[in-house]
Amino acid sequence: MTQLSGVEFLEAIGRGDLPPAPIAELLGIELVEVSPGRAVFAGIPGEEHYNPMGSVHGGYAATILDSAMGCAVHTMLPAGQGYGTLELSINLVRAITADTGPVRAEGLVLHGGRRVATAEGRLIAERTGKLLAHGTTTCVIS
16 A cells, blocks of 8 residues: 555545545544545434433544545645644534434645645535534644
8 A cells, every 4th residue: 555645545545445544434424525725524313322411422523524524635645645634623513313414524625734734624514514513633753
């Protein structure tokens, strides 16, 4: 896999040539679009993602946004280079329930440096177009 650039690696996952990350399978989220500086994940939050308060746990929104933003950074990396999330900030603006239906998280690179990259993300309810959460990330490039 180190012979593939970041965007090539993610395109291979999107086509099904490589397996998705285990966390994606666990949460039922999938990579649906990828291009340089951009990655989009989709999922359908359900009751299995609920917290004790009867809504989808904030960790679901944080994870799908972290995936979209981090993979957007990954698309900018050459073969053999990796990254890790250094800082993650998420704002939850609307409750998510099983009734919300399908969601999409779009990550966009804001700055792609040699050692540090930043990205922003938005989590949208597909049925209504309403913003559910948004965030930013700082990634360290290795």
